[in-house]
Amino acid sequence: MDEVLANNYPKFLDLYEKVFGRRPSEDEYMGGKIYDLPGANDLRKSLHNPGWFADLPVIDNAPKIVAKLYEKHEVFIVSSATEFKHSMFDKMEWLEQHFPFISHKRIVFCGDKSIAHGDYLIDDKPKNLSAFSGEGLLFTAPDNVNLQTDFPRFDNWLQLDDFFFGD
Amino acid sequence: MDEVLANNYPKFLDLYEKVFGRRPSEDEYMGGKIYDLPGANDLRKSLHNPGWFADLPVIDNAPKIVAKLYEKHEVFIVSSATEFKHSMFDKMEWLEQHFPFISHKRIVFCGDKSIAHGDYLIDDKPKNLSAFSGEGLLFTAPDNVNLQTDFPRFDNWLQLDDFFFGD
Numbered sequence: 001m002d003e004v005l006a007n008n009y010p011k012f013l014d015l016y017e018k019v020f021g022r023r024p025s026e027d028e029y030m031g032g033k034i035y036d037l038p039g040a041n042d043l044r045k046s047l048h049n050p051g052w053f054a055d056l057p058v059i060d061n062a063p064k065i066v067a068k069l070y071e072k073h074e075v076f077i078v079s080s081a082t083e084f085k086h087s088m089f090d091k092m093e094w095l096e097q098h099f100p101f102i103s104h105k106r107i108v109f110c111g112d113k114s115i116a117h118g119d120y121l122i123d124d125k126p127k128n129l130s131a132f133s134g135e136g137l138l139f140t141a142p143d144n145v146n147l148q149t150d151f152p153r154f155d156n157w158l159q160l161d162d163f164f165f166g167d
Numbered sequence: 168m169d170e171v172l173a174n175n176y177p178k179f180l181d182l183y184e185k186v187f188g189r190r191p192s193e194d195e196y197m198g199g200k201i202y203d204l205p206g207a208n209d210l211r212k213s214l215h216n217p218g219w220f221a222d223l224p225v226i227d228n229a230p231k232i233v234a235k236l237y238e239k240h241e242v243f244i245v246s247s248a249t250e251f252k253h254s255m256f257d258k259m260e261w262l263e264q265h266f267p268f269i270s271h272k273r274i275v276f277c278g279d280k281s282i283a284h285g286d287y288l289i290d291d292k293p294k295n296l297s298a299f300s301g302e303g304l305l306f307t308a309p310d311n312v313n314l315q316t317d318f319p320r321f322d323n324w325l326q327l328d329d330f331f332f333g334d
Contacts, residue, residue, distance in 0.1 A: 076282050082271040088255035104249040105279045111272030115243050117284040117300075133284075 001079040001091060003124040003141035005066070005099070006056040009034065015043055031146045047083075053090035058098050061157035067101055069164060077102060078116045080128075081109035122160065126151060137163070168246040168258060170291040170308035172233070172266070173223040176201065182210055198313045214250075220257035225265050228324035234268055236331060244269060245283045247295075248276035289327065293318060304330070 002008040012034035017023045024037055035044040046052055069075050077095065081087045088109045095102055108116060113123070114131035121132040122139055126149045129136025137160070138144065138151040154160050169175040179201035184190045191204055202211040213219055236242050244262065248254045255276045262269055275283060280290070281298035288299040289306055293316045296303025304327070305311065305318040321327050 076279075078282070082259065082274045082276070085256050085259045088276060089252050092249065092252045103278065105277075107249045108275060108277040108282055109249070109255060110275040111270065112243075115245070115275055115283050115285070117282070 001053075001077065001081075002056075003059070003143075004122060004139045005059055005062045005077070006053070006094065007059055008056055009142060010057060011052070011055075012043060012046075015046060016040060019043065026142075030142055032143050036143075048086065050086040051090060053084075053087045054093055056094065059157065061161075063098055065157040065161045066099060068161065070101060070106075074106075074118075075102075076106045076108055076116065076118065078108040078110065078113055078121075080111060080113065082111040122154070168220075168244065168248075169223075170226070170310075171289060171306045172226055172229045172244070173220070173261065174226055175223055176309060177224060178219070178222075179210060179213075182213060183207060186210065193309075197309055199310050203310075215253065217253040218257060220251075220254045221260055223261065226324065228328070230266055232324040232328045233266060235328065237268060237273075241273075241285075242269075243273045243275055243283065243285065245275045245277065245280055245288075247278060247280065249278040289321070 013023055016034050016037070020040070024034065029037060033044075035041055066075065077099075079091060081091060091109070092104070092107070095107065110116070112131075113121070113128045117133050119134045120137055121129055121134060122137045123129055124139045124141035124144055126138060126144065126147060129138060129149075129151050136151045138149055138153045139160075140153060140155040152163075154163065180190055183201050183204070187207070191201065196204060200211075202208055233242065244266075246258060248258060258276070259271070259274070262274065277283070279298075280288070280295045284300050286301045287304055288296055288301060289304045290296055291306045291308035291311055293303075293305060293311065293314060296305060296316075296318050303318045305316055305320045306327075307320060307322040319330075321330065
């Protein structure tokens with residue numbers, strides 16, 4: 001979900017600004033998470049807060065293209081979530097709001113995505129793609145921009161639309 | 168989790184008694200859920216209540232035998248849960264209390280277990296076992312006692328202990 005369907009950066013940028021009195025530039029944080037910035041590791045604890053995942057902005061075009069995929073294929077949302085006990089309620093509400101066509105039967109919350117099998121995995125973490133038995137598709141996120149991998153890279157959902165539905 | 172690790176019947180029996188003024192006998196409910204009894208279907212809604220899954224009793228010997236399995240194998244808890252938005256927080260807390268050795272990385276909440284792959288699935292629902300690519304092991308529960316299936320049946324965790332660790 002994070003950085004593929006939901007954008008978890010703006011809230012961390014706001015939080016960083018609140019704590020450190022200034023907003024980090026893209027140059028500073030590209031290649032990592034906001035809480036990877038010097039002295040900012042404690043910010044990660046916010047992921048445990050009830051409500052943190054409830055109001056994240058949606059990644060551009062995700063609802064439209066996921067809806068197209070969902071109509072033609074057996075799509076599951078597989079989200080790393082069990083580390084954060086409150087996140088799952090929030091993520092259910094968030095999906096209901098932004099992806100109302102997704103059945104609860106197609107939602108999976110886990111801690112290790114290697115348990116899930118399928119034909120394709122769209123993910124921002126090469127580690128998840130490496131552990132996947134099907135074909136891994138890397139979705140570009142601020143923390144993976146500099147990574148060189150063998151997985152095909154997609155910078156946005158329009159490119160994925162083209163991959164799955166282009167001629 | 169339900170009827171394999173956690174016993175969801177006593178709370179429903181209490182609720183039935185509270186609503187209908189009497190406790191159903193085993194003869195009445197064996198072969199189904201408590202909310203399958205005539206006129207009791209509304210009781211199922213309780214599964215949506217925050218806290219419902221937080222204080223269920225543990226199935227006999229489950230913690231001990233699961234701990235043995237966990238030590239030697241890659242054990243995942245795969246639980247149908249996304250239908251009930253509050254259940255996942257409760258189930259995390261419940262697992263922490265009764266199965267504290269289980270990492271959040273080995274916990275999966277889903278709505279359709281066919282997404283999970285592995286060598287064995289221990290489950291009380293033949294439907295879940297049928298959709299599983301590995302070997303299905305049927306765990307006896309009140310609602311499946313009368314079902315004839317091709318899956319090996321285990322009435323308790325001691326029998327599973329014997330299956331996995333017996334000589």
